[in-house]
Amino acid sequence: MKSLSAALxxxxxxxxLTIAGCSSRTSDESEAGWITLLDGSNSKTLDNWNRIGxxxxxxxxxxxxxxxxxxxxxxxxxxxxxxxIRAEFWADATTxxxxxxxxxxxxxIGSKTGYEANIYDERPGSEYGxxxxxxxxxxxxxxxxxxxxxxFEITARGSHxxxxxxxxxxxxxxxxxxxxxxxxxQFGNREKGAPGGPIKWRKVQIRTL
Numbered sequence: 001m002k003s004l005s006a007a008l009x010x011x012x013x014x015x016x017l018t019i020a021g022c023s024s025r026t027s028d029e030s031e032a033g034w035i036t037l038l039d040g041s042n043s044k045t046l047d048n049w050n051r052i053g054x055x056x057x058x059x060x061x062x063x064x065x066x067x068x069x070x071x072x073x074x075x076x077x078x079x080x081x082x083x084x085i086r087a088e089f090w091a092d093a094t095t096x097x098x099x100x101x102x103x104x105x106x107x108x109i110g111s112k113t114g115y116e117a118n119i120y121d122e123r124p125g126s127e128y129g130x131x132x133x134x135x136x137x138x139x140x141x142x143x144x145x146x147x148x149x150x151x152f153e154i155t156a157r158g159s160h161x162x163x164x165x166x167x168x169x170x171x172x173x174x175x176x177x178x179x180x181x182x183x184x185x186q187f188g189n190r191e192k193g194a195p196g197g198p199i200k201w202r203k204v205q206i207r208t209l
Contacts (some may be wrong), residue, residue: 033207034086037076040064040184040202049074052109055187060200063090066187067198073184075106079115081180082209085154089119092197093146096188098134101156102178109186111135114178116186117154117163117171119199120144131170132161136177144195149202158209 017190039045053072058065066072073121080101087099096119103114110116116134121144123129132139143165153164163171185204189196 034205035207036203036205038064038074038201038204040200046074047165049076049079049185050106052107052184053187057187063200063202064098065198065200067109069187071188071196071209073100073109073186075103075109075184076182079180079182080156080206080208083155083206084154084209085183085184085204085206087152087154087204088149088202089145089152090149090198090200090202091119091121091145091147092199093121093144094197095146095199096123096186096196097199098186099152099154100184100186100187101154101181103181103184104178106182107182114155114181114184115161115175117152119145119152119186120188131165132190133144133173133175135172136175137152137161137163137173143168143170146197155209 013160037048040063041107052075054069055066055072056068057074076165093095098113098119099117100109103109105113111134118128118130118134120129126132126142127138127140129142130145131143155162161173161174161175185201189201
């Protein structure tokens with residue numbers, strides 16, 4: 001009986017390890033291809049970016065934060081063509097920020113040199129405010145991001161661009177102006193020279209398509 005019991009336990013253990021292994025592989029496979037470009041709990045991920053402008057980027061309370069300066073960008077050192085981005089961010093109601101992608105000129109970043117997934121609740125002309133692609137795809141009604149943590153998902157596949165903010169699709173458009181380039185995270189001023197509110201990035205991930 002002891003021999004049979006030992007064999008039974010060995011079989012059950014083998015089954016358990018197989019199930020656990022399958023579960024682990026499934027979890028790993030679901031994250032396959034994602035690369036973490038920025039992690040607020042690891043300030044070394046700032047090494048993945050070039051700093052443009054005078055924003056005071058720093059690690060603070062498990063986020064990468066900027067709240068002072070005339071404006072600036074963290075610009076990825078790599079260039080991307082077709083991809084998905086997942087970004088966790090916190091914005092003040094007065095924050096002027098965004099995620100620029102397929103930037104054609106990293107030294108002159110704006111809506112004329114790349115696409116901007118906008119984060120700007122108080123933007124004059126709310127049709128291109130939070131959740132829009134500035135001067136390319138309007139949003140209506142404009143969602144508000146201020147005062148909370150949000151998740152922005154951006155997909156660029158050829159000319160097909162989509163934005164999803166907190167699980168709600170805000171943009172689905174075909175556009176061919178920009179095809180490849182780095183991405184950037186913005187800290188910007190408010191209109192008329194008033195200082196913009198802080199922006200905090202908890203995690204930014206990307207995977208190529």
